[in-house]
Amino acid sequence: MKIVNRFLVVLVTATIVVSSSAVFAQTPAGIGNKTRQRFVTKTDPTKNAQNATAKPAKSAEMKNETPATDPGAKNLEDVLLADPADAKKVVDGSTGDVTGTEGSQPNRHEQASEEAAIVPYYNNFFNTYRLGPEDVISVSVFGQDRYSRAGIMIPPSGRISLALIPGGVFVNGKTVDEVADSIKKRYDEYIIDPQVSVSLDKASSYRYSVIGDVGQPGIRMMSHRMTVTEALGEAGGVLSTGDRSKVVVLRRQADGNLTPIAVNVSAIYKGKAPDTTYLVPGDQVIVPGNKLKSFQKIMTFFPILSFARIFTGGIL
Secondary structure, eight states, X not given: OHHHHHHHHHHHHHHHHHHHHHHHHHHHHHHHHHHHHHHHHHXXXXXXXXXXXXXXXXXXXXXXXXXXXXXXXXXHHHHHHHOHHHHHHHHHTOOOOHHHHHHHHHHHHHHHHHHHHHHHHHHHHHHSOOOOTTOEEEEEETTOGGGOEEEEEOOTTOEEEETTEEEEEEOTTOOHHXXXXXXXXXXXXXXXXXXXXXXXXXXXXXEEEEEESBSSOEEEEOOSOOBHHHHHHHTTOBOTTBOGGGEEEEEEOTTSOXXXXXXXXXXXXXXXXXXOOBOOTTOEEEEOBOHHXXXXXXHTHHHHHHHHHHHXXXXX
16 A cells, blocks of 8 residues: 555656646746737837827728729729820820810911801802803713813813713803703713713803003903902002002993992002902903102103204204
């Protein structure tokens, strides 16, 4: 029994010693970790808070996975559907020169308004233009090249020749639209619903004349709608001996008489009168002389009088 009791005592003692050594070995490490954690917490108290807030934000970004975009940028598809000019900006990577794009809008409107003002100015002339000798026209039949013809100079007889039209078509005194209708009626026998168009390539039959005290008097062709001041400008302008306030336009009437139309060019140049007197074919612009010219005429008689005194014995 004594041996058994001793064995139990030794076993218990050994168990206690092993347990104590294990506890002793674990206790310093735990205390050291706590000490280190306390030291870090005391030295930088804000670092742990920043790390704690950074981790949720990072996880939220990972979940959303949305790239950062410029708040001023637009969706490319929306821009393409909305405005081609803005789409071009996005494709080029430009943030947008808004001033330049918006500034181009008034320019386009200004160009359109200029065209609207100028086009009728010339179209009115060519739409009402009456064809005559030496004018050049072109006849086009859509889809029928064999019946089309370009660069036709109208002869003095006023009759042009076209394919399948015996005797040709008389065009003198007609507009291009009237000629197109005549040709369409003639080609209706050979072509189903012919589409005929006639264009005026060169206007040479309209003429006007400028005479009197101008730089270059003479007869000129009227290739566009023209005012009296434009006609005087093409004639070299009014000379110093010409009276700008008494310019006269002689216009032939249906009965053959000439009707005078007074034009105060001096007032037009000063902005006191509108330049609204347009010429028609056959008009004659006359610029009379002024007082200076009358004085010059008188002065031309003095040499004659001086020469005549030789034969009269000084009586004159």
